[in-house]
Amino acid sequence: MDIGTPAPRRRMRADARRNYERLLAEAAAAFAEHGADFSLEEIARRARVANGTLYGHFPTRRALLEALLGDRMRALAATGEELLPHPSPFDGLAAWARAAMAHTTIYRGLGAALMQAVEDETSELHTACKAVLAAGEGLVARARAAGEVRPDVTAPDLYALVNAAAWAGEQSSIPQGERLLTFGLDGFRTSATTRG
Template structure:
């Protein structure tokens, strides 16, 4: 769980920091149980704070998700960077896609939030989504240059497909999601000759 403290000119008071941490813990539990559409009022109640306290720390649902997921999204981007050294560019891309699906299925409904945020510059999740997309872009370019990936495949395509696979896995089963990811990766591979 991420615990990125909001950017402020001064550090939070101890009680504000405790409320912030309780809200993150309550949100993680609520999102795990009910998905990203879980009631924010219920999250505040579980944390033992007023709604105003929740909105004071997290003015939007996306801000709350960014606080929860920011560190994980940076780690996913970092995984992409590490995989640039993998001997097989396509296998590196496939490993990153699997890691991205695992990340995206953390909470039911997360894939839809991430797809909206990648395009919405006003979303608190936008910068983290763009960082993940940039890592995917480097892997796509490398696999394409090695002749292992279709010439017309792009990082935004891969990002959309990963989120679609995650959504489909939520709707049916993780096994179905894995099967769809295998089909997706096969479809992205450049045919021999």
């Protein structure tokens, strides 16, 4: 559940496990503070570990991100399912979109990673992204069936909107992300005139 203690894949030596966890903890702090392009060398330094050790545990920056995010992503997908029986399909959709944007905002630069992971099957985040996308699809389908969003709105549209809005918010000193999300969601609505 908590991102601080994800399970390594197998039995590990005690010292290895300790280092693994310290690295992850430092990475979480560093990423939260400085965004997803923080120096891996510095994470190793903070965790008081040689950088070779870091690379032993996490061969790439992406591997580190994946270890950090997996559980959170699954939680987001679960939230989507919980919102499925919302009395207003559109409002359920909107609420989930806001939750998803908040999730994307925890680390600067995360939106790009998520946009790429959803298309990249070699990414370990891929499965989690697919689950998130599926959750979005459920909400979109219901809102579409209820006639509350346009028939051509898709789950990838929602996914892209959320990530793009999160991105915009990161670039701006004003809460531009929320504004964009609101406008985008309204653009999804049936009441919006379809342009030729």
